[in-house]
Amino acid sequence: MALSSPKCSSSWFALRPSPAHRSRRVAASSPSLSGPHLPRRFFSKWISSQSPRNRRWNVASMHDAISVEEYRDLAGLNTRENSTVSITVVGASGDLAKKKIFPALFALYYEDCLPEHFTIFGYARSKMTDAELRSMVSRTLTCRIDKRENCSEKMEQFLGRCFYHSGQYDSEENFAELDKKLKEHESGRLSNRLFYLSIPPNIFMDAVKCASKSASSSNGWTRVIVEKPFGQDSESSAALTQGLKQYLVEDQIFRIDHYLGKELVENLSVLRFSNLVFEPLWSRQYIRNVQLIFSEDFGTEGRGGYFDNYGIIRDIMQNHLLQILALFAMETPVSLDAEDIRNEKVKVLRSMKPLQLEDIVIGQYKSHTKGGITYPAYTDDMTVPRDSRTPTFAAAALFVDNARWDGVPFLMKAGKALHTRRTEIRVQFRHVPGNLYRSFGTDLDRATNELVIRVQPDEAIYLKINNKIPGLGMRLDRSHLNLLYATRYSKEIPDAYERLLLDAIEGERRLFIRSDELEAAWALFTPLLKELEEKSISPELYPYGSRGPVGAHYLAAKYKVQWGDLSSEHYKI
Numbered sequence: 001m002a003l004s005s006p007k008c009s010s011s012w013f014a015l016r017p018s019p020a021h022r023s024r025r026v027a028a029s030s031p032s033l034s035g036p037h038l039p040r041r042f043f044s045k046w047i048s049s050q051s052p053r054n055r056r057w058n059v060a061s062m063h064d065a066i067s068v069e070e071y072r073d074l075a076g077l078n079t080r081e082n083s084t085v086s087i088t089v090v091g092a093s094g095d096l097a098k099k100k101i102f103p104a105l106f107a108l109y110y111e112d113c114l115p116e117h118f119t120i121f122g123y124a125r126s127k128m129t130d131a132e133l134r135s136m137v138s139r140t141l142t143c144r145i146d147k148r149e150n151c152s153e154k155m156e157q158f159l160g161r162c163f164y165h166s167g168q169y170d171s172e173e174n175f176a177e178l179d180k181k182l183k184e185h186e187s188g189r190l191s192n193r194l195f196y197l198s199i200p201p202n203i204f205m206d207a208v209k210c211a212s213k214s215a216s217s218s219n220g221w222t223r224v225i226v227e228k229p230f231g232q233d234s235e236s237s238a239a240l241t242q243g244l245k246q247y248l249v250e251d252q253i254f255r256i257d258h259y260l261g262k263e264l265v266e267n268l269s270v271l272r273f274s275n276l277v278f279e280p281l282w283s284r285q286y287i288r289n290v291q292l293i294f295s296e297d298f299g300t301e302g303r304g305g306y307f308d309n310y311g312i313i314r315d316i317m318q319n320h321l322l323q324i325l326a327l328f329a330m331e332t333p334v335s336l337d338a339e340d341i342r343n344e345k346v347k348v349l350r351s352m353k354p355l356q357l358e359d360i361v362i363g364q365y366k367s368h369t370k371g372g373i374t375y376p377a378y379t380d381d382m383t384v385p386r387d388s389r390t391p392t393f394a395a396a397a398l399f400v401d402n403a404r405w406d407g408v409p410f411l412m413k414a415g416k417a418l419h420t421r422r423t424e425i426r427v428q429f430r431h432v433p434g435n436l437y438r439s440f441g442t443d444l445d446r447a448t449n450e451l452v453i454r455v456q457p458d459e460a461i462y463l464k465i466n467n468k469i470p471g472l473g474m475r476l477d478r479s480h481l482n483l484l485y486a487t488r489y490s491k492e493i494p495d496a497y498e499r500l501l502l503d504a505i506e507g508e509r510r511l512f513i514r515s516d517e518l519e520a521a522w523a524l525f526t527p528l529l530k531e532l533e534e535k536s537i538s539p540e541l542y543p544y545g546s547r548g549p550v551g552a553h554y555l556a557a558k559y560k561v562q563w564g565d566l567s568s569e570h571y572k573i
């Protein structure tokens, strides 16, 4: 029996954490984007009437100022009738906007998850009319839940709420023109504004500055979603954070890591903290190693120019895989409140040792011909220098230096142009002491239990167990307790961007990266990245479509680990 229905228009929406349950630590003095603030004492009477859980938080920040927006929100004045949400996609002509952002907004609209009064604006330098934007967007919209008949009608309605303004990213004047248009659409209602920075990082600051000065809301909230990369190392990331904080307070910055919006990643905490069978095993006492595996079966096609400046360690490991690791390894948070969760994640990251050169293997894909088709080398990409040493594959061993995880290797593997597309979390347990069944056909040292959380594709959670083969004799084999999502749940899984956009609109920060998390994450990788660059270490070449460099096996073997994704059982599922 399902516990909830994943539908905004019905109970699912009601089951999402309510705004009153979210943390709102508002800075005492706020930069221009945050709107006016009022002393908190005005609201103490109202606050004392709230539930104990809310009160705990509110009392904690009693000395802060409270924003008008926050007051209206807390007091329930930001109602559907008198408030609007304007979403501006900055860089609307780009790849991410077309591929992910507009489709996600449409899916939210289709599911009745957007507020009653909302407007979407595309903003970019390209010249486009509203009609041209709609035509561009319409090409990427799909009727995801296509069983319902009214999809094309919904599409038309959605497109009717999309508009475009052409402007430069560094022009306060152009953003002031946008502001004027936004106001017209807001029709005097309370204005809440979300800016999604879907632009290259070198122009983030220009856009934030101009949006801040010329297009922030005067009476509601203003939030900015920032896309990765958040810098290239500790220094550049700190500079970006500092730059953003000239115009925004931390609570207005929504740093997106779309892996946090993936269903199975969000489910990690549910699995751990709501099932008695897992949490007691979640430590060095029972877990031998944890593997975080990201594999893509295509190269950097089309994104080589961007990728060559970053490489796979910055592109995947430092953010997506490390975020999963932090969620996996954190202690039980005090509550599901964003700050409580992020506090625990930061503690894990700070407990980790910076990655060492001897604990990393890097690779780069080379050309390979198979079945008459020649697949290109990374350096065949016209936008990549022929002598590039940028890794397209990396395997690493990391350690969490605390009482729970002391000595447990957390192995990461990430690669492009490999044999398969797959993201998994694999937990290999210790062997059963005593080996009572050793003589019955199974080497229990090798056949340890393994929990696999397959993030994508074909989302699944399965546990490998040893089981008696039915019959009069006593022989064991390895079987799977298998929760395959497609079989268990009929509902299509929402795209990560849908969840994250909805959270940003609702002010839910749990799945976004806080600046101290980012700082701790970069501290783990920056020394190694510098060493790789200073020593000009050459990546091991691996053929396009292969399983990656053999060095990854030696690294795992050093810690007495075998990569779980290479075992034959894997393919039975």
Ligand SMILES: NC(=O)C1=CN([C@@H]2O[C@H](COP(=O)(O)OP(=O)(O)OC[C@H]3O[C@@H](n4cnc5c(N)ncnc54)[C@H](OP(=O)(O)O)[C@@H]3O)[C@@H](O)[C@H]2O)C=CC1
Binding pocket: 091, 092, 093, 094, 095, 096, 097, 124, 125, 126, 169, 197, 198, 199, 200, 201, 203, 227, 228, 229, 306
């Ligand atoms: N694409 C993806 O799959 C992913 C992207 N990201 C991140 O999201 C952001 C957007 O990505 P994506 O859409 O691929 O980016 P694009 O390269 O497509 O750029 C988006 C828009 O920005 C404008 N632009 C591009 N280059 C410049 C420049 N040098 N100076 C000024 N404006 C420029 C262009 O619009 P115009 O010329 O009309 O102004 C372009 O349409 C980036 O930060 C990227 O790292 C993160 C994860 C995945």
Ligand SMILES: O=C1O[C@H](COP(=O)(O)O)[C@@H](O)[C@H](O)[C@H]1O
Binding pocket: 258, 296, 315
């Ligand atoms: O952030 C990124 O993620 C994509 C992979 O995302 P997925 O949701 O399709 O798994 C990756 O291809 C890209 O290089 C990277 O920048």
